[in-house]
Amino acid sequence: MNSPFTPPDFADRLSAFAEVIIRVGLNLQPGQPLLIAEPYEQQGVACCAEVSVGAIIAAAHAAHGGPVEIIWSERDSIRALVEGADQAGFERLVAGNAWRMNQHISRGGALLFLTGSEPRLFAGIPAENLAAFHELNWRHLGPVVRRLVCGATQWSLAPAPSPAWAALAFPEQPEERQMASLWNTVFAAFRVESGHPPLAAWQTQLATLGGLAARLNARRVRTVRYEGEGTDLSVELPAKHVWCTAQLTSRAGVPFVVNLPTEEVFTAPEKSSAEGVVRVSRPVAHGGAVMEGIELEFHAGKVVRSFATTNADLLEHLLATDSGAGRLGEVALLAKDLGEDAAPWQQSRQIFHHMILDENGANHIALGAAYPFCLRGWFKLSANRSLVHVDLPLDARASLVAEAAT
Secondary structure, three states, X not given: OOOOOOOOOHHHHHHHHHHHHHHHHOOOOOOOOEEEEOOOXXXXXXXXXHHHHHHHHHHHHHOOOOOEEEOEOOHHHHHHHHHOOOHHHHHHHHHHHHHHHHHHHHOOOEEEEEEOOOOOOOOOOOHHHHHHHHHHHHHHHHHHHHHHHOOOOOEEEEEOOOHHHHHHHOOOOOHHHHHXXXXXXXHHHOOOEXXXXXXXXXXXXXXXXXXXXXXXXXXXXXXXXXXXXXXXXXEEOOOOEOOEOOEEEOOOOOEXXXXXXXXXXXXXXXXXXXXXXXXXXXXXXXXXXXXXXXEEEEEOOEEEEEEOOEOHHHHHHHHOOOOOOOOEEEEEEEHHHHOOOOOHHHOOOOOOOOHHHHHXXXXXXXXXXXOHHHEOHHHHHHOOOOXXXXXXXXXXXXXXXXXXXX
């Protein structure tokens, strides 16, 4: 990042950012191999994210981790496959990547997914192409994700700043300032501040979120209602729901955090309960394109009306992916809306054009798959199932209704 607007302590903050990913997100163990990828849209890490990758490799070595592998993306090649509807070529690519990830998991390695570097990678490509390729991708990626969700190893998602993302997030700024502004935002979200050790700050943050989840579980909440401009949505929670945080534990007993930053607690709703309307407050990236101005109406848990000001056809294809795509798999609340102080980066109301940042800047819901660990006992069988999981940030306050005491 060679710019006169780069802060003099950029190298130190970049190193701290990478250390948070390795030691908090992945909790990489001595000698443990690491695979860095992006299997969702780019089918590899964007080459423009090499600054992040270099710092993360250094942090992995400092943690005495094992060898580091990287699956790089070829931007023009992947776009050409989708634009040209070359399903056979695309499937060879995603099947090969899924095989590499499965082999890596079987060897006990950790996985890091660096996302968001090319937010408009597939802009202008017909929605039917995007929908077909997204479904094909998830046929191969879905089983990998299920292994990870079930605790096969540590894994985490983190943002990887790039010029394309910076230009989208800070269009009002001169081009030479955009990357510096984006990095400052990401550093703030990662609690990387001069004079404050970020690892200690993250220990405090994770303990705070864990305490909030425990208090919500003790309350036995049965109804969550979101209310705001254009939003009035009520959702019922199953009797055996569990409020969770992004900190999980692998089957080997190693705690890790599935996405950074994290400011939320979340659970799985009863999939047939959602009633009302929502207006999504921020653009939603899906399948390499961006949908804006999304409005949805739910009845008996299902989306019965949908609208978007941009890429409405992509939204329609998303909702038609399978029987679970038009139902909710997650309801989430931010710590700042549960009585905790807001992080400074959340107070700006900046639209970040990155789902990890945007979903942690606002209460949100998610269409599609529920996480089975959010339900206990046979209730796991009732979790919403889908090939998709798409977070929808809401500028809405949440109210909770608990079970009556018995």
